[in-house]
Amino acid sequence: MKPLLNQARGALNTLLESAQLYQALLEVGQDTLPKTLQPHLIGVSFEQQTLILQIDDNIWATQLRFYEPTLLGIFQEHFPHLELNSVKVKVVLQPTATKKEWQVTSFPSDQDAIDMQQLSEQVPSEGLKKALNKLSLRAKKNPNL
Numbered sequence: 001m002k003p004l005l006n007q008a009r010g011a012l013n014t015l016l017e018s019a020q021l022y023q024a025l026l027e028v029g030q031d032t033l034p035k036t037l038q039p040h041l042i043g044v045s046f047e048q049q050t051l052i053l054q055i056d057d058n059i060w061a062t063q064l065r066f067y068e069p070t071l072l073g074i075f076q077e078h079f080p081h082l083e084l085n086s087v088k089v090k091v092v093l094q095p096t097a098t099k100k101e102w103q104v105t106s107f108p109s110d111q112d113a114i115d116m117q118q119l120s121e122q123v124p125s126e127g128l129k130k131a132l133n134k135l136s137l138r139a140k141k142n143p144n145l
Contacts (some may be wrong), residue, residue, distance in 0.1 A: 032074050051084045054092045
């Protein structure tokens with residue numbers, strides 16, 4: 001069992017070292033760019049002798065291309081052992097957070113509001129009691145009634 005744990009620990013160390021290298025590459029890349037472009041550079045890697053820059057949108061990719069020679073020079077200077085000689089920009093679209101809007105399709109009637117208020121007084125659960133009170137108040141505030 002112990003050799004298996006040692007192997008896992010060695011794999012985790014290798015993974016951690018790789019993550020630190022890619023984080024260093026990203027920080028060097030971002031530091032080279034103007035402030036408006038920095039947050040849009042989301043990844044930096046290399047494949048053979050090509051520097052790969054990952055950007056979050058096509059609009060920023062166009063602007064990033066103006067900085068390719070500068071970035072390549074910086075990476076050649078800081079990481080000469082990588083022997084980089086070209087740059088490739090990849091657009092990695094980020095998922096957008098969708099905000100769900102709740103819409104009330106129908107409001108409770110006046111009688112529903114009264115029933116909910118009465119029911120809330122008989123319910124032992126505090127959470128349900130509050131929910132019923134809230135619904136009854138919503139019915140009373142309904143401008144359509």
